[in-house]
Amino acid sequence: MRFRAKIVDVGCLNHFTRVVNTISKLAKVCTLRLSTEKLYFILSDKVANGGVSMWCELSQPSLSISSRIVTHDIPVGVIPRKLWNDFREPGLPDFDVSIYLPPLKTIKSVVERMKNLSNFVVIEANLNGEMNLKIETDLVSVATHFKDLGNPPWVNEDGTQGFSRARVPESMAEARVDIKKLLQFLAGQQVNPSKSICNIVSKRIVYFILLHEDVSLQYFIPALA
Template sequence: MRFRAKIVDLACLNHFSRVINTIARLAKTCTLRLTVGKLYFILSDKVANGGVSMWCELCQGNFFDEFQMEGVAAEHNEIYLELVPENLSRALKSAQSAKAVKIKLTNKHCPCLRVAVELPSLTSSSRMVTHDIPVGVIPRRLWNDFREPSVPDFDVSIYLPVLKTMKSVVERMKNLSNSIVIEANLSGEMNLKIETDLVSVTTHFKDLGNPPWGSEDGSQSSAQSRDLESMAEARIDIKKLQQLLAGQQVNPTKALCNIVSKRIVHFILLHEDVSLQYFIPALA
């Protein structure tokens, strides 16, 4: 089981750092899955227990100049590690002007991701800063716990408004209520609502557009057969939504959400080579 990678391009390094910073804001611990072509950061708090889930996917070729990995076995050419993303985020903070960053899986006293940052120097020799980040190796028998969540059979799918606008609305609402209702329809309308004994506040968004989801077998999903004006809604924990909006540094080119009425809200943020999915279960 081996893994080593190197980033030389500064733009790629800064982009990778922003993704890691986002993960660190969303998850205290997560699973890093390494394959030949991709990296995945996975948080699978059981939705049934009221926890959020996250699935972040990166194409390694768009970030790394070198990338070598050998999985646990030839037929299972993957590695699953448990780590604290904040530790990786801190290590990359020292790399903002680096000449190169090398990441390697080591096992001296315990399994670690070694992040070696080569910094520019005034002399001919370069300075190296090394961070050892403890990781746990997840055994093969547990891998099935970390499979990609399936896209739920949603009632409504809608593009999100500008995330900065949505963030400022949610931050103001957070002071008034612990929960927020997200409702949307297939006419590109979305409302954010809070209702308490003392106050009722609704923010309306129009003309957002609805993504064209075509099913592979040509069958109708529940979204395709519903009334265009009919609202699907879910009440969710406002802090979990605010955490996503405040934490994301991916700056997506496309952001959308799928609502399964009264069950779950599924957010998808896309930026060229990164996709981030975030699932927030509905409150009872």
């Protein structure tokens, strides 16, 4: 079976291309879900089994302006309705710390240098807007420190602001992750997000949220022992 899509307006096409190019760097195969309002790109590897997971939403542009129509056929496989529940939006874990990220290019530059020294990197952050990237081996210990990043004002279910877990602001939450998986995520970004957020469930998972205009991308990387 083949999938055919039409994109109206060159600006929308360029925007869509940047999103697809980003996804292609993160996954060779992914699930595409369509609705009347949004497109969803889904990578549903089981984080609990060591795989990464991704959820990307792209709002469908208005089709009222016709400047150019581009048509492209690609082969697809249709997912049976009985399996649709496997591709729902992932629930956000009960994180310990949420923090705004410095420019992704800066993090990418740091991680690229670190990967030559270790296969793993520790990401740690606190509620004072501080984040560290660290590698530790028998031969070397290296750390890069970021300050004054700020912490997102999340809203609880009861409408109050705050985090789901009470923490001492200076206390660091940390997770040790595969440095190649982190670098793959950083190297694939072509969306240039207006906001980048890192959430840490201590010693369990790191998940990133990238926001830019009508695009949001969530990316989950499991922690290693």
